[in-house]
Amino acid sequence: MRLENKVAIVTGGSQGIGAGIAKRFGQEGAKIVVADVNEEAGENVIAELKQQEVEAIFVHTDVSNEESVQNLVKEATSAFGKVDILVNNAAINFRKSVTDTSFEEWQTLLGINLNGPFLCSKYSIPEMQKVGGGSIINIASWHAEKTITRLAAYASAKGAMTALTRQMALDYGKDQIRVNAVGPSTVDTPLLQKTFESLDDPEQAFKDTLKFQPMGRIGTVEDIANTCLFLASDEATYVSGQTIMVDGGAINKIARPIEFD
Template sequence: MRLQNKVVIITGGSQGIGRATAFRLGEEGAKVVIADINDEAGAQTVQDLKDVNVEALYVRTDVSQEEDVKQLMERTEEHFGGIDGLINNAAATVRKSVEDTTLAEWNKVIGVNLTGAFLCSKYVVAPMRRRGGGGIVNMASWHADRTITRFAAYASSKGGMTALTRQMALDVGVDQIRVNAVLPSTVDTPMLYETFKALPDPEEAMKQTLQHQPLGRIATGEDIANACLFLLSDESAFISGHSLRVDGAAFNKVARPLMFD
């Protein structure tokens, strides 16, 4: 098993990409900590993991709040004895232009996506150093490099995450901590369908989205989970500061679904 007895924290781990990743890492022997604000879904995910013999813990965590993040690290070390991996997956989004985005909406998206990644990374370094190293994966997005209309806050937060990835890899490499980012495109998650609901015709939006997928489908949570597994495993031992696109070549297509314009 590639992550036997490794302790990995997954923020936003109760659903979507986070949940799929928790199960995938668990299959490879990891002990998983689900950090989320959805208590019901978090507790259910932990129970589901335990049902398939994965050691798991739920810690209620608002990643935008420093004290919550500190408690997350402390409880993880107390429960499992250390921390080997962190996946900064918690996310928030709002589909608006700069002009239409309120300051509160901006602060929420940046707070969860970028400040959350900053805080969790900041406070995981010392525990990883005590373990002799570790791996951090920032869940960014293709929006970091190429975006579409009315995603001002979200695209900014994801661009910041890739910049943080590159910079932090330089600072913590001496501690044998590797930092990488995963950049998914369209993924079959609850967040995707919430975005579609805000459009005039959600079914047409999905149809157009599929037409712009070179592989003929959108990504599954498991597709993204496999990339996270690779970046936390010894198979990527000399990869750090890298942003890995997991988008089925969609980034290379200039045209975007018309429903989003």
């Protein structure tokens, strides 16, 4: 059990990558706090975890709201006594250029994708300091370094997240708090399927996506969860301030903007 008796908060944990991380951590002995706005889906994840005899709770959380995040950490410590691991996964996305993006849209996306990790870290770090250390894992994206057209807000938020990762690693290393980011590329999730289905030719879009995958496949939730497990475990006690791309090498192949429209 690589995470035995550890307490892990996973934001955006009701589906996709977040749910996969919560389940993988639970398999390795962690007590899980799923934080999300989707209560029904979140409770389904909790039910599945409990079937596997994993101690877990769901906390309805808007990561862009300070009071909601404070309540999340309070509920986590009330249930399990501490916080050892934080996975900042909650995020939204839309495809628009700067001129097409309203200020309200910009604020909403950054509120969840960037303010969320800031707030969750701000209120989880003191709890980690109390127990002598911890691990923060920010789910960033290859869009932080290379991106496609019309992802102005999303790419900006993910780029800022990797910078925040480096900064927190410097500031809290003395407290034995490790901060790292994981940069997925294309991952097979319900959100990805929904994105393909919104296009004129979903099958062709999928084929075009595969052209940029050196390993001939897109990523899985398990690929991301296993990397997060390593970063959360004691096997990574000297890894901090890093962004690990989990993309099958795709970031090295993408040299021009991709259009699916």
